[in-house]
Amino acid sequence: MHAADTPPLIALRGIRKRYGGGTQPEVGVLHGIDLTIRAGEFVALVGASGSGKSTLMHVLGCLDRATAGTYHINGHDVTTLDADALAWLRREAFGFVFQGYHLIASETASENVQVPAIYAGMPDVERAARAAALLDRLGLADKQGNRPNQLSGGQQQRVSIARALMNGGRILLADEPTGALDTRSGAEVMALLHELADAGHTIILITHDRDVAAQARRVIEIRDGVIVADSNESVDAGNETVDGSNHTVDAGNDTVAYHNERPLDPASSPTRRTLPDLDLRDAATTSGASLQADLREALRTAWRGMRMNRGRTGLTLLGIIIGVASVIVMLAIGEGARQKVVEQMGSMGTTIMYLNSQPPATGGPAGQLTPDDLEAVQALPEIRRVMPVIGDPITVRRGNAERQNYVFAANQDMPAIHHWKLVAGRYFTDAEDRALAPLVVLGIGAKNHFFRDTPDPLGRQVLIGNSPFEVIGVLAERGADSGAQYYDDMVFIPYRSGRARVYQAQTQPDYVVVEAMSSQDVLPAEKAMNDLLIARHGGRKDFAIGNAAARLQAEAATRNSMTMMLGLIAAVSLLVGGIGVMNVMLMTVRERTREIGIRVATGARQRDILRQFLTEAVLLTVTGGVMGLIAGLAIGAGLIALGMQLVFSVLAMLGAFLCAVITGLVFGFMPARTAARLDPVIALAGEA
Structure with a gap:
C-alpha cells in the first residue's frame, strides 16, 4: 500500500488551546490547528x-x-485517554x-x-x-x-x-x-x-x-x-x-x-x-513499572538525594531522632514510675478482696468459712492467694517491757500479699505453720519497743499472752493507712500456731484476705468466688465479700493519667519531627520541579511520582527512627547508670518507630501529592 493511502500517524483537527477563564482573563494560544503528519x-x-x-x-x-478539537494517533483518539494511558503514550x-x-x-x-x-x-x-x-x-x-x-x-x-x-x-x-x-x-x-x-x-x-x-x-x-x-x-x-x-x-x-x-x-x-x-x-x-521496581528506583534516588544534601538531611533527621528518642526515654521513665506507683498501691490492696461470715439477708445464723471452703476458693483460676486472718490486741511482754500489741495470725503469704519486705531474718514457712511452730515476726515499731537495747532480736523470745514465741524476723517500716492502727507495732505469728496457742476460742478466721491474679481480675474473681460459696453453702449467702474498689479506681486513674501524659509527649515530639519531614519534602519538590517534569515527559504516571516522594519521606523517617532508637537506648542507659528507675518496653520502642514511619507517610503525603499533580508543562519550565 502506498504511504499516502495509510492512516496518518498524527492527525489534528480544529485544535484550540486557551488559558485562564473563570476569575482570570482568558487567553487563546492556538486557534483551530489542522495538521497531518x-x-x-x-x-x-x-x-x-x-x-x-x-x-x-x-x-x-x-x-x-487541547481545549477543543480532536487529536488522533494511528487513528486512535488521544483526547479520550486517561492520565495513565497518556503516560504510556509518552x-x-x-x-x-x-x-x-x-x-x-x-x-x-x-x-x-x-x-x-x-x-x-x-x-x-x-x-x-x-x-x-x-x-x-x-x-x-x-x-x-x-x-x-x-x-x-x-x-x-x-x-x-x-x-x-x-x-x-x-x-x-x-x-x-x-x-x-x-x-x-x-x-x-x-x-x-x-x-x-x-x-x-x-x-x-x-x-x-x-x-x-x-x-x-x-x-x-x-x-x-x-x-x-x-x-x-x-x-x-x-x-x-x-x-x-x-x-x-x-x-x-x-x-x-x-x-x-x-x-x-x-x-x-x-x-x-x-x-x-x-x-x-x-x-x-x-502496566509499566512494577511496584517493586518503582520502590527500588525511589529508594535509590532518595538515598542519593539524602547524601547530596547532608546538612539539610541531618537537621531533619535530628528532629525525628529527638522525637523517637524522647518517646522511648519518656515511656521508659513513665513505665518505671508507673510500676513503682502501682507497686506502692498494690501494697495497699488494689488486688485484694476481704471475705468474712455474716448472717444472710433472709435471716438465720452467720455462715462458717471452713478450710475446705478456702481450698475451693484457692483453686479458682482468678485467685492467686488465700490468707485466713485472726487478729486482736494481745498483751506482749519481754522482761519488764509490756504492751498491748495487735497480734496478726496469718499464713506464710502475708509478706507477698501486702508487699511487705523484711529488714532482718526471715518469715515463717507453710511447713512451720502446719507444725504449730511458736515463731513470731515483729513490726519495726514492736522491735524498737521490746528490743530497744538489743541490736539483734533474732532467736530471742517474747510472751504473747501466756505463750513464748521465738523472734525469727523483723519487717520493714510501713507506717499507717488512713488512721488505721500503726502497722509497725504489730506482731505476726503463724495462723495454725496462733489458733492453737493464742486464739484457742476461734473456730474460724476473723476474715480471709483473697488476692486476685491482677487488678483487672478482681471483679471476675469476686463473682466466681460468690457463685462458688453460694453453691457450697446450699444456696445461702451467709458471707460477705468486699474489695478495694476505690483503690482500683485510683490505680486506673493513675495509669490513665500517665498514659495520657506520655501520649501527649510522644505526639508533640513526633509532630515536631513530622513538620520537619513535611518542610524538607516541600523544599525537595520545589527544588526538583524540573526533574518531576522530566520524569512525567518520559512516561512516569502520577502514582509513580507519588510513590517516589512518599518513599523518600519514609526512608527519611525510617533512618531517623533507627537512629532515634539507638539514641533513646543510649540515653536510657546513661540515666539508669545515674540511678533512675527506667523500664524499657520492646512494644513501646516498636510503637515509637512505627509512629515515626507513619509520621513520614502522613506528613510526606501532601508534598508527594503536590509533586504528582504538577502540570508537566509548568514543571518543565521550573527551575532545576
Whole structure:
C-alpha cells in the first residue's frame, strides 16, 4: 500500500488551546490547528516567540490537553485517554529533545538515558545494556558515568537524544535542539536528526531559526496560533530517499551510529525505513513499572538525594531522632514510675478482696468459712492467694517491757500479699505453720519497743499472752493507712500456731484476705468466688465479700493519667519531627520541579511520582527512627547508670518507630501529592 493511502500517524483537527477563564482573563494560544503528519516525516514547526509552536508541541507530546478539537494517533483518539494511558503514550511513542537538555542533575549520563525504560518496566540489566549501547553509538562510551555538569552542551544534548530513543522513540519532538549549542555542536545534532529520520523515526522539530527549519524535509510555519504556511514537500516520506551519508541510525534495534562510529548493521541501506506501528490499545493492558521496581528506583534516588544534601538531611533527621528518642526515654521513665506507683498501691490492696461470715439477708445464723471452703476458693483460676486472718490486741511482754500489741495470725503469704519486705531474718514457712511452730515476726515499731537495747532480736523470745514465741524476723517500716492502727507495732505469728496457742476460742478466721491474679481480675474473681460459696453453702449467702474498689479506681486513674501524659509527649515530639519531614519534602519538590517534569515527559504516571516522594519521606523517617532508637537506648542507659528507675518496653520502642514511619507517610503525603499533580508543562519550565 502506498504511504499516502495509510492512516496518518498524527492527525489534528480544529485544535484550540486557551488559558485562564473563570476569575482570570482568558487567553487563546492556538486557534483551530489542522495538521497531518505521516510516519517517517521530518517536519519543522517554525515561528517567532509567542506564535504558539511550543504550545502545539506540548499538545502533540501529550504533555498538555487541547481545549477543543480532536487529536488522533494511528487513528486512535488521544483526547479520550486517561492520565495513565497518556503516560504510556509518552513512554512508548515519544522522545523529547529540549533546548535546555533537561537532564536530571543528580543522575549520571547512563542513568538519565535509562529513565524512560524504568517506567516501562524494563529489567535492570537489559536497561543498562541498552543505555550503554546508545551512548556508545553516540560517541559517549567514556562519559556514561559523568553527571550533566561534567559534560559539554553538545554531549548533554546527545545524552538527551539517547534518552529519547531509549524506548524506541517513534516520534521525536525536538524543541530548539540547537538553540543552546555552538555552531559545530548544532550541526552535529542536526546531522543526527537526519540519520534518525532515515532510520524511520518521525521527527518534529520546533524552532524559530529558519535556517535550522530549512534542513527539515517539510516546513510548517505557525503565526499567532494558526498555520500560515506548509511546504508539504515530503508527505510521502516512504518514497523519499536522502543524500548519501556516512551516519547511520538504527535506534529501533537499540543502537545508534553517530559521527563516523561503526554502524549497527553495516549492510543496512541509507534509505528511510519504517518503525513498527504503535497500537494504542496496548495502553489498557500495559502496566509499566512494577511496584517493586518503582520502590527500588525511589529508594535509590532518595538515598542519593539524602547524601547530596547532608546538612539539610541531618537537621531533619535530628528532629525525628529527638522525637523517637524522647518517646522511648519518656515511656521508659513513665513505665518505671508507673510500676513503682502501682507497686506502692498494690501494697495497699488494689488486688485484694476481704471475705468474712455474716448472717444472710433472709435471716438465720452467720455462715462458717471452713478450710475446705478456702481450698475451693484457692483453686479458682482468678485467685492467686488465700490468707485466713485472726487478729486482736494481745498483751506482749519481754522482761519488764509490756504492751498491748495487735497480734496478726496469718499464713506464710502475708509478706507477698501486702508487699511487705523484711529488714532482718526471715518469715515463717507453710511447713512451720502446719507444725504449730511458736515463731513470731515483729513490726519495726514492736522491735524498737521490746528490743530497744538489743541490736539483734533474732532467736530471742517474747510472751504473747501466756505463750513464748521465738523472734525469727523483723519487717520493714510501713507506717499507717488512713488512721488505721500503726502497722509497725504489730506482731505476726503463724495462723495454725496462733489458733492453737493464742486464739484457742476461734473456730474460724476473723476474715480471709483473697488476692486476685491482677487488678483487672478482681471483679471476675469476686463473682466466681460468690457463685462458688453460694453453691457450697446450699444456696445461702451467709458471707460477705468486699474489695478495694476505690483503690482500683485510683490505680486506673493513675495509669490513665500517665498514659495520657506520655501520649501527649510522644505526639508533640513526633509532630515536631513530622513538620520537619513535611518542610524538607516541600523544599525537595520545589527544588526538583524540573526533574518531576522530566520524569512525567518520559512516561512516569502520577502514582509513580507519588510513590517516589512518599518513599523518600519514609526512608527519611525510617533512618531517623533507627537512629532515634539507638539514641533513646543510649540515653536510657546513661540515666539508669545515674540511678533512675527506667523500664524499657520492646512494644513501646516498636510503637515509637512505627509512629515515626507513619509520621513520614502522613506528613510526606501532601508534598508527594503536590509533586504528582504538577502540570508537566509548568514543571518543565521550573527551575532545576
